[in-house]
Amino acid sequence: MTDLRSRFLEGMSRAATFVGVATTDGPSGRFGVTISSLTSVSADGDHPSLLACIHHRSPAAAAILGNRAFCANLLHQGQEGVANLFAGRDGKDQAARFDEAKWTAGTIGQPRIDGATAQFECKLATALLWETHYIIVGDVVGVDLSDDTAALLYGQRAYRKAVGLGDS
Helix, strand or coil: CHHHHHHHHHHHHCCCEECEEEEECCCCCCEEEEECCEEEEECCCCCCEEEEEEECCCHHHHHHHHHCEEEEEECECCCHHHHHHHHCCCCCCHHHHHHHCCEEECCCCCEEECCCCEEEEEEEEEEEEECCEEEEEEEEEEEEECCCCCEEEEECCEEEECCCCCCC
């Protein structure tokens, strides 16, 4: 089984994905965490929806469940520092992370990271604990888009930027 796990991790490291920060604020506190597992679920229905996977031990996961709202911030390719900050790589606590990052409260009070290429403010629709992660589905109630669409990517265990196939 260990070999399967290590091969799985190596295989998944080869997939590039965009980097996001899931933030939340409300009665359960203000928290944020860097995530790479974020995807759309549907553009149709009463609201568009997206899902994020967050480790069950992350204080941000518990706060999102308690606050019943969050913002999925897709980071700009120049925001590696923000990604590292909310990943906890510098050891700063949650309050210090929000003191250091530039952000504004969205229409339903969720922290929107300034400079992100897209910010999706969500109300919690449902959550499922699957093994070590919460699968969190949000109903999108607001979207803000930057004029600069250059997203920060993560793949092969490093930050990346997207380039067109003709751009070498």
